Amino acid sequence: MTLINTLFGQGKNKLDSRQQPGQKTLPFVAILVISTLLACGANLLLPESSALYVSTHTITLLGKYLCYAMLALAVDIIWGYCGILSLGHGAFFALGGYAMGMYLMRQIGDRGVYGDPVLPDFMVFLDWKTLPWFWQGMDQFWFAILMAVVIPGLLAFIFGWLAFRSRVTGVYLSIMTQALTYALLLAFFRNEMGFGGNNGLTDFKEILGFDLQADSTRVSLFAITAFLLAVIFIISQYLMNSRMGKVILAIRDGESRARFIGYRTERYKVWLFVYSAIIAGIAGALYVPQVGIINPGEFSPINSIEIVIWVAVGGRGTLIGAIIGALIINYAKTRFTALFPEAWLFALGGLFVLVTLYLPKGLMGLWETIQAKINKPVPEAKDEMKTGVSS
Amino acid sequence: MSQNNANQFSDLKRFEAKLNAPFQAIRSGLRRDQVWPFLLPDESKVNIDKDILLYIEGLNLSFDGFKALNELNLYINKGELRCLIGANGAGKSTLMDVITGKTQCDSGQVFFGQNIDLLKQDEASIANLGIGRKFQKPTVFEQQSVFDNLELSLKANKSVLPTLWAKLTPLQLDKIQHVLSIIGLSKQAYQLAGALSHGQKQWLEIGMLLVSEPRLLLVDEPVAGMTPQETERTAELLTSLAGERTVIVVEHDMEFVRSIANKVTVLHQGSVLAEGSMQEVQSNPEVIEVYLGEEAATPTPPATKKTISAPNISKVSLINNKEEKA
Numbered sequence: 001m002t003l004i005n006t007l008f009g010q011g012k013n014k015l016d017s018r019q020q021p022g023q024k025t026l027p028f029v030a031i032l033v034i035s036t037l038l039a040c041g042a043n044l045l046l047p048e049s050s051a052l053y054v055s056t057h058t059i060t061l062l063g064k065y066l067c068y069a070m071l072a073l074a075v076d077i078i079w080g081y082c083g084i085l086s087l088g089h090g091a092f093f094a095l096g097g098y099a100m101g102m103y104l105m106r107q108i109g110d111r112g113v114y115g116d117p118v119l120p121d122f123m124v125f126l127d128w129k130t131l132p133w134f135w136q137g138m139d140q141f142w143f144a145i146l147m148a149v150v151i152p153g154l155l156a157f158i159f160g161w162l163a164f165r166s167r168v169t170g171v172y173l174s175i176m177t178q179a180l181t182y183a184l185l186l187a188f189f190r191n192e193m194g195f196g197g198n199n200g201l202t203d204f205k206e207i208l209g210f211d212l213q214a215d216s217t218r219v220s221l222f223a224i225t226a227f228l229l230a231v232i233f234i235i236s237q238y239l240m241n242s243r244m245g246k247v248i249l250a251i252r253d254g255e256s257r258a259r260f261i262g263y264r265t266e267r268y269k270v271w272l273f274v275y276s277a278i279i280a281g282i283a284g285a286l287y288v289p290q291v292g293i294i295n296p297g298e299f300s301p302i303n304s305i306e307i308v309i310w311v312a313v314g315g316r317g318t319l320i321g322a323i324i325g326a327l328i329i330n331y332a333k334t335r336f337t338a339l340f341p342e343a344w345l346f347a348l349g350g351l352f353v354l355v356t357l358y359l360p361k362g363l364m365g366l367w368e369t370i371q372a373k374i375n376k377p378v379p380e381a382k383d384e385m386k387t388g389v390s391s
Numbered sequence: 392m393s394q395n396n397a398n399q400f401s402d403l404k405r406f407e408a409k410l411n412a413p414f415q416a417i418r419s420g421l422r423r424d425q426v427w428p429f430l431l432p433d434e435s436k437v438n439i440d441k442d443i444l445l446y447i448e449g450l451n452l453s454f455d456g457f458k459a460l461n462e463l464n465l466y467i468n469k470g471e472l473r474c475l476i477g478a479n480g481a482g483k484s485t486l487m488d489v490i491t492g493k494t495q496c497d498s499g500q501v502f503f504g505q506n507i508d509l510l511k512q513d514e515a516s517i518a519n520l521g522i523g524r525k526f527q528k529p530t531v532f533e534q535q536s537v538f539d540n541l542e543l544s545l546k547a548n549k550s551v552l553p554t555l556w557a558k559l560t561p562l563q564l565d566k567i568q569h570v571l572s573i574i575g576l577s578k579q580a581y582q583l584a585g586a587l588s589h590g591q592k593q594w595l596e597i598g599m600l601l602v603s604e605p606r607l608l609l610v611d612e613p614v615a616g617m618t619p620q621e622t623e624r625t626a627e628l629l630t631s632l633a634g635e636r637t638v639i640v641v642e643h644d645m646e647f648v649r650s651i652a653n654k655v656t657v658l659h660q661g662s663v664l665a666e667g668s669m670q671e672v673q674s675n676p677e678v679i680e681v682y683l684g685e686e687a688a689t690p691t692p693p694a695t696k697k698t699i700s701a702p703n704i705s706k707v708s709l710i711n712n713k714e715e716k717a
Binding site: 242261 | 542
């Protein structure tokens with residue numbers, strides 16, 4: 001017993017001083033949930049004239065940001081923890097979005113411009129007579145949600161299985177992911193694909209019978225997004241604190257060593273990639289009903305690169321950092337593009353350069369240094385470091 | 392009547408037994424003192440009837456025309472502590488790469504026990520068979536604590552899902568604690584491995600080998616960068632392991648080799664030059680010729696009694712380097 005006590009007793013103190021990730025899970029989730037509830041309440045309960053009233057526009061915007069945060073979480077899991085820089089995660093996001101978009105299209109029914117009870121408008125316009133096979137069943141909500149999870153997961157599995165089994169790593173893998181999303185972009189632009197071509201899917205009316213324009217629907221969608229983000233965050237935190245998380249870090253820092261210990265690293269990478277793609281798919285499915293449109297532009301490589309920047313700014317390898325990075329940058333983007341629309345990409349690029357040069361650990365790293373300065377280094381810990389290095 | 396009754400009774404019993412069978416199966420499946428067979432670690436049967444753990448026969452490997460391994464034959468007995476020595480480029484590390492599955496050889500055979508063909512396995516399954524390796528340059532997971540490094544190396548089912556649900560059992564915790572005290576890192580257990588000194592990293596890597604309970608340990612230059620005291624402790628540790636486990640050590644430090652080895656194999660240009668006790672190897676004229684170059688080739692009887700010491704080795708490596716360049 002004393003053994004365990006010493007181990008854990010000792011361990012706890014030192015882990016505290018070492019900023020073990022996962023400590024802040026509960027406070028963070030609490031903040032997320034409380035602010036969500038406050039925002040919802042302020043929108044639904046307060047009169048519009050109140051100073052604290054949150055407009056539905058803001059709610060929708062916040063919901064969109066949370067979807068981006070979920071997407072950033074997905075990229076952080078694969079990049080920050082496993083060292084696989086995916087420049088194509090936008091593809092999984094867009095696929096999830098398309099699955100949801102197809103459901104919403106089928107929900108329009110005969111209220112479309114052409115009034116066809118089954119065929120979406122763009123198919124009537126293209127003079128198609130029957131529904132393509134891959135649109136079958138998409139009028140069922142559960143099936144659409146299933147597809148929003150399965151299709152990105154399956155694509156990630158096939159891609160990951162081929163790439164990781166052949167031990168493709170580093171820049172080559174990044175370029176392949178980029179090519180993947182670019183190929184999908186080109187494919188979805190074609191009208192013959194049956195996904196609405198250039199215009200994508202839009203003009204949605206309702207989801208599960210609820211009017212998409214109604215305040216209550218929008219607030220609910222926002223609340224669901226926040227809830228799912230919290231759930232995924234907690235699951236991911238659990239995953240990263242389990243022994244599997246340790247193996248994943250080990251793969252990042254020394255893949256061949258991990259292999260020599262007996263871990264089949266490619267399997268870990270494939271499943272982590274699938275997990276990450278599924279999160280991205282869910283984020284996409286939540287994103288589409290809130291913004292009301294999905295088009296091939298979501299596949300564009302620049303989007304995927306932007307996600308990487310969110311994670312880098314927030315601090316990779318910290319799940320909270322990814323979420324915060326996505327929220328801050330997207331808020332800045334909304335503000336900035338309203339003022340100087342042309343300059344945004346330059347600002348983003350500049351930010352990336354600055355963060356890489358001066359904040360390699362992102363905002364979370366900055367926060368830790370500030371905290372360390374406030375707390376002042378504990379002399380005991382310092383001594384230990386010294387003996388550790390000198391002996 | 393009574394017969395009929397008895398028949399009925401036995402029928403009833405049989406029926407009851409039938410009825411109970413599935414419950415019994417469930418109950419035995421839920422027994423807490425047992426582990427389901429499919430969850431048991433896969434104890435692949437390594438056949439070592441002949442007391443030989445590792446068979447290496449006719450191994451050939453060349454890199455762009457340079458023969459790293461040349462018809463190499465080597466047999467390692469069970470429980471042996473074998474030292475491999477040889478100049479730079481003699482093929483020691485390459486041999487380890489082939490055994491652990493890192494490098495594919497051109498031709499030859501490597502068998503673990505009599506029945507397991509190592510050349511057909513990948514790195515992970517070779518490691519799970521119980522072949523552990525310590526690298527020349529200490530490779531530990533620097534971003535993780537010493538404790539986590541050891542936990543990762545534990546002998547366990549290393550597939551994805553079992554690893555996800557894995558919890559440290561008290562037994563494993565004891566094991567880690569025990570190894571921590573052996574390698575003298577108990578105090579640093581929760582320090583990042585990257586903050587350790589070079590010697591400590593070497594020890595941590597040895598510790599990672601120990602917790603994995605391997606059958607065969609391949610140890611590449613264990614005492615490089617260690618202080619004399621640390622070297623001494625390493626020697627003690629390795630000799631204490633032999634017998635229970637089989638150890639192959641590659642080392643340049645001749646003092647160290649002399650202090651641990653009862654059997655030494657000298658590699659030269661990818662094949663075995665000599666094998667035997669340190670004494671025999673030192674007095675082997677071929678070894679002397681290779682190690683001491685032309686000066687020693689002229690028969691000077693006292694030279695055979697001279698012990699081979701570290702400076703000579705560096706000389707040999709110099710000679711060999713010249714050869715390679717030429």
